[in-house]
Amino acid sequence: xxxxxxxxxxxxxxxxxxxxxxxxxxxxxxxxxxxxxxxxxxxxxxxxxxxxxxxxxxxxxxxxxxxxxxxxxxxxxxxxxxxxxxxxxxxxxxxxxxxxxxxxxxxxxxxxxxxxxxxxxxxxxxxxxx
Amino acid sequence: xxxxxxxxxxxxxxxxxxxxxxxxxxxxxxxxxxxxxxxxxxxxxxxxxxxxxxxxxxxxxxxxxxxxxxxxxxxxxxxxxxxxxxxxxxxxxxxxxxxxxxxxxxxxxxxxxxxxxxxxxxxxxxxxxx
Amino acid sequence: xxxxxxxxxxxxxxxxxxxxxxxxxxxxxxxxxxxxxxxxxxxxxxxxxxxxxxxxxxxxxxxxxxxxxxxxxxxxxxxxxxxxxxxxxxxxxxxxxxxxxxxxxxxxxxxxxxxxxxxxxxxxx
Amino acid sequence: xxxxxxxxxxxxxxxxxxxxxxxxxxxxxxxxxxxxxxxxxxxxxxxxxxxxxxxxxxxxxxxxxxxxxxxxxxxxxxxxxxxxxxxxxxxxxxxxxxxxxxxxxxxxxxxxxxxxxxxxxxxxx
Amino acid sequence: xxxxxxxxxxxxxxxxxxxxxxxxxxxxxxxxxxxxxxxxxxxxxxxxxxxxxxxxxxxxxxxxxxxxxxxxxxxxxxxxxxxxxxxxxxxxxxxxxxx
Amino acid sequence: xxxxxxxxxxxxxxxxxxxxxxxxxxxxxxxxxxxxxxxxxxxxxxxxxxxxxxxxxxxxxxxxxxxxxxxxxxxxxxxxxxxxxxxxxxxxxxxxxxx
Numbered sequence: 001x002x003x004x005x006x007x008x009x010x011x012x013x014x015x016x017x018x019x020x021x022x023x024x025x026x027x028x029x030x031x032x033x034x035x036x037x038x039x040x041x042x043x044x045x046x047x048x049x050x051x052x053x054x055x056x057x058x059x060x061x062x063x064x065x066x067x068x069x070x071x072x073x074x075x076x077x078x079x080x081x082x083x084x085x086x087x088x089x090x091x092x093x094x095x096x097x098x099x100x101x102x103x104x105x106x107x108x109x110x111x112x113x114x115x116x117x118x119x120x121x122x123x124x125x126x127x128x129x130x
Numbered sequence: 131x132x133x134x135x136x137x138x139x140x141x142x143x144x145x146x147x148x149x150x151x152x153x154x155x156x157x158x159x160x161x162x163x164x165x166x167x168x169x170x171x172x173x174x175x176x177x178x179x180x181x182x183x184x185x186x187x188x189x190x191x192x193x194x195x196x197x198x199x200x201x202x203x204x205x206x207x208x209x210x211x212x213x214x215x216x217x218x219x220x221x222x223x224x225x226x227x228x229x230x231x232x233x234x235x236x237x238x239x240x241x242x243x244x245x246x247x248x249x250x251x252x253x254x255x256x257x258x259x260x
Numbered sequence: 261x262x263x264x265x266x267x268x269x270x271x272x273x274x275x276x277x278x279x280x281x282x283x284x285x286x287x288x289x290x291x292x293x294x295x296x297x298x299x300x301x302x303x304x305x306x307x308x309x310x311x312x313x314x315x316x317x318x319x320x321x322x323x324x325x326x327x328x329x330x331x332x333x334x335x336x337x338x339x340x341x342x343x344x345x346x347x348x349x350x351x352x353x354x355x356x357x358x359x360x361x362x363x364x365x366x367x368x369x370x371x372x373x374x375x376x377x378x379x380x381x382x383x384x385x
Numbered sequence: 386x387x388x389x390x391x392x393x394x395x396x397x398x399x400x401x402x403x404x405x406x407x408x409x410x411x412x413x414x415x416x417x418x419x420x421x422x423x424x425x426x427x428x429x430x431x432x433x434x435x436x437x438x439x440x441x442x443x444x445x446x447x448x449x450x451x452x453x454x455x456x457x458x459x460x461x462x463x464x465x466x467x468x469x470x471x472x473x474x475x476x477x478x479x480x481x482x483x484x485x486x487x488x489x490x491x492x493x494x495x496x497x498x499x500x501x502x503x504x505x506x507x508x509x510x
Numbered sequence: 511x512x513x514x515x516x517x518x519x520x521x522x523x524x525x526x527x528x529x530x531x532x533x534x535x536x537x538x539x540x541x542x543x544x545x546x547x548x549x550x551x552x553x554x555x556x557x558x559x560x561x562x563x564x565x566x567x568x569x570x571x572x573x574x575x576x577x578x579x580x581x582x583x584x585x586x587x588x589x590x591x592x593x594x595x596x597x598x599x600x601x602x603x604x605x606x607x608x609x
Numbered sequence: 610x611x612x613x614x615x616x617x618x619x620x621x622x623x624x625x626x627x628x629x630x631x632x633x634x635x636x637x638x639x640x641x642x643x644x645x646x647x648x649x650x651x652x653x654x655x656x657x658x659x660x661x662x663x664x665x666x667x668x669x670x671x672x673x674x675x676x677x678x679x680x681x682x683x684x685x686x687x688x689x690x691x692x693x694x695x696x697x698x699x700x701x702x703x704x705x706x707x708x
Contacts, residue, residue: 001699008284008385008708010140012214013172015406015615015641018448022671026691032699041287041385042143045175050216052226058449061216081287084142086180086191086232096182100230102216112294119381120267120298124698126613127384127706131600138409138510138609145281145516145542148323152572156592162600171412171510188324211412242419249506250392250423254599256514257509257607260282274705276626278518280576281543308626309518312546315578322572322591329578352520354551354582373630377610382705399606401527403617405675406642433527434617437645440677447671447690454677477619479650479681498531502511507606522621 002035003027004122006115008129010045011060012053017046020128021063028071036074036118037064039107041129044082047075049104061104068106075107076114132165133157134252136245138259140175141190142183147176150258151193158201166204166248167194169237171259174212177205179234191234198236205237206244269380270301275310276384279329280320284385285313286328291383293331296338303342303379304335305372306364311349314360332362346372394505395426400435401509404454405445409510410438411453416508418456421463428467428504429460430497431489436474439485457487471497512602513565516542516609519554528608529561537598539590540569548574549582562586570595611701612664615641615708618653627707628660636697638689639668647673648681661685669694 005024009016024034039046051061068075077087083096089109093101103109119125135154139146154164169176181191198205207217213226219239223231233239249255273292279285295302306314313329320327335343343364350356350366357366367375376382398417404410420427431439438454445452460468468489475481475491482491492500501507513532517524525540525547532538538561540548547558548569558567562584571589574580583589590598599605612631616623624639624646631637637660639647646657647668657666661683670688673679682688689697698704 003698006383010172010175010215013408015448018450019615019640022448022691023694026695030692030695032695040291041283042140042172045140045215048216050218050223050228050230050232052213052216052218052222052228054210054214054451057214057451080184080290083182084184084187085140085175086178086182088180088182092182093180098180098182100180100232102180102230102232112291113297115291115383116271116295116298116300119271119383120269120300124704125381125383126698126704127382127708129385129615129706129708133599136508143283145323148325149516149542152323152592153595156596160593160596162596170416171408184326187326210415242416243422245416245508246396246420246423246425249396249508250394250425254605255506255508256599256605257507257609259510259516259607259609276708277521278543278546278577280573281516281518308622309521309543309546312577312579317578317581318576319578320576323576325576327576352553353546354549354555369629373632376630376705377632377635379610379703379705382703384706384708401609402620403642403645403676405672406615406617433523434620434642434645437676437678442677442680443675444677445675448675450675452675477652478645479648479654494530498533501531501606502533502536504511504604504606507604509607509609520622523619 002033002122004035004118004125005037006127007037007039007043007046008041010042014130016128016130017060034073035122036076038115038118039077040081044077044085044087047077047087047104047107048102050102065104065106077107077109079109079111082109132163132252134165134248134255135167136257137167137169137173137176138171140172144260146258146260147190164203165252166206168245168248169207170211174207174215174217177207177217177234177237178232180232195234195236207237207239209239209241212239268301270378271295271381272303272305272376272379274305274382274384275313276308278309278312280325288385289328289331292340293338296340302340303344305344307346307349311345311353311355314362316359316361329361344372344375393426395503396420396506397428397430397501397504399430399507399509400438401433403434403437405450413510414453414456417465418463421465427465428469430469432471432474436470436478436480439487441484441486454486469497469500511536512598512605513538514607515540515544518543519547524608532565534564537566537568537602539595539598542573545569545573545577548584548587549579550584555584558584568598610635611697611704612637613706614639614643617642618646623707631664633663636665636667636701638694638697641672644668644672644676647683647686648678649683654683657683
């Protein structure tokens with residue numbers, strides 16, 4: 001079965017990203033497919049490679065990147081929400097004249113259509129937020 | 131009179147940063163002093179120079195930077211909260227081996243002691259959050 | 261734009277939060293507008309503080325924020341016409357249909373529950 | 386470390402949120418620990434879901450999150466000994482002092498209000 | 511003491527807890543989504559009206575305007591702007607934000 | 610339908626609204642701070658017990674454990690892990706997250 005997952009909150013502040021990650025891992029462990037994880041609202045902040053969590057805590061961003069690499073997941077960050085909050089990839093940074101970008105490995109920036117499309121293509125859509 | 135201000139939420143997602151900004155402007159307009167604005171929790175995300183808000187919306191980060199420049203404000207971002215969430219200045223990025231930083235003009239990164247010290251030195255402390 | 265391959269699903273966007281205090285109402289509306297391009301069966305539910313998203317007379321100058329409430333009026337032009345508002349939520353707030361800036365269907369809690377149960381995809385923010 | 390110049394103010398940290406669902410409880414505790422270095426008159430108030438921060442037996446392995454509850458036991462070592470817990474909040478939750486992992490003073494709503502009114506600085510998260 | 515409440519009383523327990531701890535003579539300022547508590551004809555109007563016997567209740571005008579509810583404010587609630595918020599914070603020796 | 614609730618019933622109105630809209634035969638899964646609704650002896654236990662006459666109520670074990678309340682779960686509530694959460698999402702044709 002194909003799952004779509006939406007994450008509406010950033011790392012650490014709310015548990016949403018943690019729960020979504022554990023849910024995604026469980027989906028994969030059962031042999032199902034994660035069609036896409038869509039990061040919206042502050043959820044876009046899960047896609048920054050600049051986090052430096054304490055040594056004794058989980059690294060939420062790296063965990064997503066690694067899960068994506070292992071299972072070829074499609075981690076999509078909403079472009080409009082990302083622009084508002086300062087999450088850019090190289091081409092976005094260039095386009096908007098910014099001198100740096102901060103997107104992490106395994107994440108890509110795209111439009112809200114990707115969320116609707118996930119709703120259409122996936123058999124189940126589950127939302128995690130505040 | 132000297133005011134300390136704490137901001138606990140990031141830009142756009144919650145109104146906290148907007149209200150804090152309008153409050154700070156009103157404090158200054160009345161001839162009082164803003165001793166320090168301390169950004170904690172997701173509030174640290176107010177200090178990223180990578181935001182690209184829509185043309186017809188306010189630019190929350192730039193607004194803080196400009197207010198700081200005009201009134202010589204002390205905008206302090208909590209280092210521990212910033213590390214968790216991916217807000218770094220040049221020296222933090224170097225120290226943690228990151229290839230980019232994203233802090234905006236007028237913000238500085240420092241410890242939680244700066245919050246307690248603001249509570250001691252300011253005549254009034256006002257907190258804005260979720 | 262749609263690459264849905266002819267699939268039509270029932271999408272419901274559930275709005276339970278007040279505008280301006282948080283961005284959820286605004287960013288939810290942005291998804292609704294995009295969804296129009298996919299030829300799906302879209303409905304919007306407004307309950308609890310979500311009914312405040314639709315109040316007439318919003319004026320955001322003092323907040324320096326964008327007043328996005330007129331966009332609800334534009335939904336009709338995108339063929340998004342199923343707007344359901346919870347009667348109990350209006351009543352608790354002393355609001356009536358006349359206080360809302362768009363035409364809506366006011367429904368009971370039981371009717372709203374039936375509508376929700378029919379959906380293929382429920383997005384909440 | 387303190388550059389308070391001899392000023393001693395009454396600081397209260399107000400905890401009203403449950404642990405783990407949000408980071409406020411953990412990051413609040415980090416401020417409390419720092420405040421100990423400034424020789425201020427520090428107290429902590431736990432009310433509403435904040436009382437859940439102090440429950441015994443927290444075990445976070447399944448969440449892969451850090452269990453920070455033992456830190457409350459360390460507060461005494463920092464001379465932070467004024468921990469006030471709202472009686473009504475415990476009762477609503479079916480909790481008693483025995484369920485908490487540190488010694489606290491259980492106070493009524495009126496007593497908590499008096500304590501709050503005495504403060505110079507109230508920090509809430 | 512000045513108390514601020516920024517949450518809707520329909521969504522959260524914040525206002526209720528604030529009012530239970532606001533001592534006679536203190537001030538409660540409703541801001542952001544908290545201004546929905548300032549309105550007449552709602553399920554929470556009575557709670558606020560009763561509280562006004564003990565405490566002064568204020569509401570932030572720009573937040574009322576944004577939400578289109580400025581014409582529904584309960585009698586006895588004073589509407590202030592950001593400058594008035596600053597005045598209240600000065601007038602009272604400490605501010606407690608009920609988040 | 611599978612309903613998820615991630616908020617404490619003491620802090621927000623989320624669970625109450627969810628239960629008012631969960632049709633007989635549907636499932637309600639309590640996660641994150643929502644698990645506080647799964648406990649016996651609280652001000653909200655009766656509401657949940659009554660709901661169980663119509664809907665199946667589940668609670669996420671790792672969230673109960675983290676909060677130190679796994680030994681207080683109401684009779685009739687089934688405790689599941691993340692794999693059980695996935696099973697519930699599969700079993701029901703749609704999931705509604707009450708945020």
